[in-house]
Amino acid sequence: MTDIAQSAPAVLMVDDTPANLGVLYEVLSAAGYSVLVAEDGESALERAAYAQPDLILLDVMMPGIDGFETCRRLKEQPETQAIPIIFMSALSDTVDKIRGLQLGAVDYITKPFQHEEVLARVHTHLTLQQLKRTLAEREARLSALVTSAMDAILTFDADGLITLFNPAAEAMFGCNAAEVLGQPLDTLLAAPLRQVVHDYQRQSEARLWLPEGLQALRGNGQPFPIEATLSRTLVTGQPFYTMILRDIEARQQAEAEFNRLHGLNLYLRDEIQAEHDFEEMIGASTALRAVLQEVEAVAGTQATVLITGETGTGKELIARAIHNRSTRQAKPLIKLNCAAIAASLAESELFGHEKGAFTGALTRKIGRFELANGGTLFLDEVGELPLDLQAKLLRVLQEGEFERVGGSQTLKTDVRVIAATNRDLAQRCREGQFRADLYYRLNVFPVESPALRSRREDIPLLVRHFVQKYAASLGKSIDTVPLATLARLQAYSWPGNVRELQHVIERAVIISRSSTLEFGDWLREPTAEAGPGKVSVLTLEEMEYEHILKALETTSWRVSGEHGAARLLGLKPTTLEARMKKLGIERKRGGFEA
């Protein structure tokens, strides 16, 4: 009997005659069954509930509750109702047989019985029972699969009527199974897909893959893109179809967004390249050559670099040159101007934030440290970084770890930091404005960007470079710079350094009407009228104060824009404002425009 089940099947015999029980016990045990016995209906109910036999042989005539009543109760109880019952009785009355079967018994054996007949019937019903169980199990597994599938699964018959519609299909189409079962599938398909399904029904292929390009219709008639498989099975000679669909609307949207961002990324890279890559560092002075040597030396290392120097001397250009010569050059160089962002937003700019981290954080934002992963982060005007952020910056520099604002997940990043400042950071440390530990961490490799007035021999080269650059962009041809102009340019002190020179040359090119550069009376030394002897009396700071004040008065206290003081001085508006603050230059009431 081992073919029926792994362990020996258990048979419960219920009979009030011990002799009958004895004989059957012998026969069933010899056939390999595990045999249980009960002498009356009551104990049969108890034993069956407890031992869960695979089959029950039940005598009809018994004292107390008879076999019929016992059968009725067994079929009533959930734990015993599935056990097949075979009645045994001396009665050959058809009425009783029918009654037994009506009560749920599977068979009937008449006493006296042949041993072989008993064994054959027991074996048959145990086999049937086992098959039923296997079938039920398979059905349960299949139904769980269909119910829990992420893809919509629907089946339809040869007439195109829907016969199954799983929960994923309900969610995808936005209608209940009850509404669509028995309805034509066509109502859920856009015309081209409908045609594909009809053609498929006429062909003999077992399976058809429908890649993207076709649309189904939601319950409200709204089309949406899908990809699907169609398959055919024969059930009792009739074709039966299964369609498994995937809604690819979200995926297509995500792909479109990815492409957009990828494109944007490439565009920005190109823009950055166009802006800066070809921006050579012009100059042949000893001071500039020394800087370029330092750039070459440090570029290949992973060392943090601190570039110091006055505004407009080319600190950003130096940072880009280091990045472009480093092993990180294929990855982005991301820039953050620490002076240009509000202190309250600086942390989120550096480290990003999670959605809902603060009012206005509507989506997750990726910070500069994440954007620069694998590449370089250029922290311009690092001296302006708020103190609390200096501590966080130090942690990333030391451990390569940080958290987004409002996030609990610790993120790792591999970023080389290049910082720049026009401040005296050591002095800022003494004033308690800058963390000394961060200063030492940044100052691993200091590079000093020389002021233009300390390398005047570069001025002619720079002038030629900017004249050519702006003339080309304006479609002009300028080949002569009068010696007197050059002499004036070389004599000037250039507090705004190369940026200031660049702007005055641009201005000159704009106004030039011939092939000779025309130059206006734009270069006003703050101390020019004081005479050469007195220049040394003024400190640099005093000179700067005077110069900025004059520029602000000339521009009616307008800081930014085409006619602003920043432009005139060759400074970034944010830098000018920072300098004004430092020097205590107050905006004039009423007359100031930012």
Ligand SMILES: Nc1ncnc2c1ncn2[C@@H]1O[C@H](COP(=O)(O)OP(=O)(O)OP(=O)(O)O)[C@@H](O)[C@H]1O
């Ligand atoms: N040696 C150079 N050759 C050509 N252009 C230069 C040179 N140095 C600076 N420039 C140009 O001058 C302008 C200012 O340079 P940059 O922004 O690098 O200065 P910076 O020191 O970072 O200024 P800030 O301190 O104000 O941020 C840029 O347009 C840059 O291309």
